[in-house]
Amino acid sequence: MRSQIQKIAKGEVETEAMSSSFLKFLDTNFKYGTATITWNKESAEKYLNTRKD
Numbered sequence: 001m002r003s004q005i006q007k008i009a010k011g012e013v014e015t016e017a018m019s020s021s022f023l024k025f026l027d028t029n030f031k032y033g034t035a036t037i038t039w040n041k042e043s044a045e046k047y048l049n050t051r052k053d
Helices: 002-010 041-050
Strands: 014-017 028-032 035-039
Touching (some): 002 035, 035 041
Antiparallel strands (some): 028 035
C-alpha cells in the first residue's frame, strides 16, 4: 500500500474513473503494474498535497 501511494504521489500510476461503483465515494482506480487502489480522487489529491515525506 505504501509503495502504491508513493507511486500515486509521483504521478506514476494510471487512473481509471469508475462509473458504476456501489460505493459512490470510491470513484477512481489508481493502477501501477498489477496493483490497484480504489480511492476517491479528490480525497487522494488532498491527502497527497498535505503529507510530508
